Amino acid sequence: MAEETITIEVLRYLPENGAEPEFQSYDVPLRSDWVVLDALNHIKDHIDGTLSYRWSCRMGVCGSCGMMINGEPVLTCAAFLTKYAPGPIRVEPLAHFPVVRDLVTEVTDFVDKLKHVKPWVVREEDKPLEEGEFKQTPAELSDFKSYTMCINCMLCYSACPVYGLEPGFAGPAALALAQRYNLDNRDEGNDERMARLSNDEGIWSCTMVGECSEACPKDVDPAGAIQRYKLAGAAEWWKSFITRKGK
Amino acid sequence: MKKSNDAFWWTLFGGGGALTAMFVPALLFLFTIATPLGWVEGPSYANIAWLLMHPLTRIVAFGLISLSFFHWAHRFRFTLYDGLQLKHLFELIAVICYGGAIAGSLVAAYVLL
Structure with missing residues (x-):
């Protein structure tokens, strides 16, 4: 049986292209032990290496992986994919901050x-x-x-x-x-x-x-x-x- | 950054909010629901009239009404500023809101004191 997947819609902004930010969709495995940060790492490692975002500890301590998920500011390391199933999950950079690139904000x-x-x-x-x-x-x-x-x-x-x-x-x-x-x-x-x-x-x-x-x-x-x-x-x-x- | 006189208005706002939250629901429940429906035996008209004639009651009622006005004024001012994005009308809104509260307080003082 094929692995169940969930769609992640990521707001992409690549200033070198000079284009307006736009959403790009990726299908990632819907695993019960995965959080949104795991999904972003999966995208970066296996689907699209150009995606930029910040993260470090993966355990709610460093405070660097905060993003907007479906319009709410959350730590992506604490946001389980199953909570948002069947999706899609919309991931955007933190609101109210200038965006440097993709999900990276200027702080x-x-x-x-x-x-x-x-x-x-x-x-x-x-x-x-x-x-x-x-x-x-x-x-x-x-x-x-x-x-x-x-x-x-x-x-x-x-x-x-x-x-x-x-x-x-x-x-x-x-x-x-x-x-x-x-x-x-x-x-x-x-x-x-x-x-x-x-x-x-x-x-x-x-x-x-x-x-x-x-x-x-x-x-x-x-x-x-x-x-x-x-x-x-x-x-x-x-x-x-x-x-x-x-x- | 200029110094703010919001501390003054916030004191009235905070005092009004605390007093209103504490007393108004209880008063409304007692005198507009429980007593008319006969759940509790309320005081007679004569008793209430006597209570309201007492200067201390009038001062308390004035404080409650006046601070409630200032609570409204401060909250409504920021609702207009931020909610309706009218910050450019800063002075006009402040005058209308706090002026309204002052006018309401004067009317309350005229009636009660």
Whole structure:
């Protein structure tokens, strides 16, 4: 009996051809243990070596194989073919990002936004080594631990309609990462991050659509992180308003 | 990047959303469904009238109504901006939405306080 197959429709864009992007269909074996990334690897290895896409770990850790599958941003290493049977399965590059080639997107904007939120432990003065390590209780860790699970896969940016409309928006992952450090008891960068993010391109651009948290493969809940950040931002604003330190 | 005064409007929006979500469904259920259908024995007209005459009740009712208006204003403003792609009418929309909430609050204050 012939092996069952499923059709994968991949959006191809080859800038050297100067042509508009168009879908190209490939039939691949419909195996119960295959994910969409396996199907793309099969296409690349056996059908069409010109197909370009990013991937690395194949286990939901590296965050590089995010693509749009049937219009939804997902990690292709976690998207089983059988879930989409009988198909066809439509595979496109992550929405809201410029496309370099086929399924490869240009992510400099995202990387710049990550850097902008200072995603590291900021200290006013470095503690001398001889004073020992920073202590942190499990309760203090649990304040921000879920936000540390982000793998920078950018699915939340593709899911976020605000980022699609306003490319200047810092975006879900960067703001959740800012909160990850704001809530870390070793960090002292809260004021600096607030000055950078309590504005029209930071937390106040978020309109709480919530799609980022739906799309997140690691249950980071960026939407929740941003709402907590807004509460802190509003408290800060009222404090400065009342004490007349100026906005 | 310019500083935002959204913190102010968001506080009213958030307060209105929280209060409305907590109290309005319960009030609507009690006074528009459960009491008319006889599921619960509601207070008499005289009792309700007495309760509403109390200054504290009026202040609470004003807060609930006014913050509900601001909740609507902030949400509707972004619905127009993003949903209908009217961001170029930034100032006009803000004036209409928040102005509407302020006007509604003034009417509520006139009636209740």
